[in-house]
Amino acid sequence: MQKKFWNSYGAWDEIAKSDDINFVMSRITGKPVEKWRVNHLSDTARAAMATVIGEGVIRQGPSLGVLDFGCGVGRNAGLLKTMYGRVYGCDIPEMLEQIKGKDPIKARDLYEGFYTSLQDAFKDNTIHTLYDSVVFQHIIDADFNAAAAEAVHSHESLDCHFSLTNKSVGETLLIKQLKSRGWKITHEEVDVESFLGSPHIVYIMRRPG
Ligand SMILES: C[S@@+](CC[C@H](N)C(=O)[O-])C[C@H]1O[C@@H](n2cnc3c(N)ncnc32)[C@H](O)[C@@H]1O
Numbered sequence: 221m222q223k224k225f226w227n228s229y230g231a232w233d234e235i236a237k238s239d240d241i242n243f244v245m246s247r248i249t250g251k252p253v254e255k256w257r258v259n260h261l262s263d264t265a266r267a268a269m270a271t272v273i274g275e276g277v278i279r280q281g282p283s284l285g286v287l288d289f290g291c292g293v294g295r296n297a298g299l300l301k302t303m304y305g306r307v308y309g310c311d312i313p314e315m316l317e318q319i320k321g322k323d324p325i326k327a328r329d330l331y332e333g334f335y336t337s338l339q340d341a342f343k344d345n346t347i348h349t350l351y352d353s354v355v356f357q358h359i360i361d362a363d364f365n366a367a368a369a370e371a372v373h374s375h376e377s378l379d380c381h382f383s384l385t386n387k388s389v390g391e392t393l394l395i396k397q398l399k400s401r402g403w404k405i406t407h408e409e410v411d412v413e414s415f416l417g418s419p420h421i422v423y424i425m426r427r428p429g
Pocket of ligand 1: 295
């Protein structure tokens with residue numbers, strides 16, 4: 221039997237043929253979507269991120285870097301750009317074609333660069349935060365998650381993992397893997413605003429020490 225990489229929602233290489241973020245969300249929820257909010261984060265999660273960023277600025281200086289993993293067409297790029305000096309995007313090649321080509325929500329120029337693996341993004345840049353907005357919840361391949369956790373843990377500047385996941389999924393495999401390396405969840409809240417009332421959880425994790 222073929223090994224499953226994504227959960228049942230994500231034939232992402234197929235979905236990436238569309239550049240319409242509302243279509244992407246409809247595909248995930250199975251419901252028609254008129255407007256998937258762009259650059260949305262609750263006030264409480266934003267305040268928690270401000271604390272993380274404040275500490276990072278003290279330790280690493282003002283030009284903090286964030287990797288928007290599974291950036292899609294850049295729905296969160298503007299938000300990340302208000303918090304970080306450098307924003308990098310990572311997605312599968314098919315999806316990156318959308319942002320590099322049609323750039324439907326004009327987010328392309330907010331990114332310093334694009335990558336197709338987090339390992340490559342870490343090799344070239346100093347990253348402080350791994351930002352996951354409803355991406356790792358879909359990736360069920362244990363080996364991929366183990367390799368991602370190893371890459372995150374070994375990238376020493378990286379001390380924060382932000383994750384937004386569907387409440388029914390809860391902690392992703394990556395979160396579980398990071399926990400086993402001593403990372404801790406420092407902020408957790410239920411967010412019902414991002415997905416038209418469907419409860420999601422915001423997790424913020426920090427490196428030990
Ligand atoms: C639900 S969409 C979320 C997009 C974006 N984070 C947002 O909040 O609008 C999931 C994204 O994960 C991307 N993705 C799936 N597998 C991936 C992988 N192995 N590496 C990078 N991105 C991936 C998909 O192409 C898609 O853009």
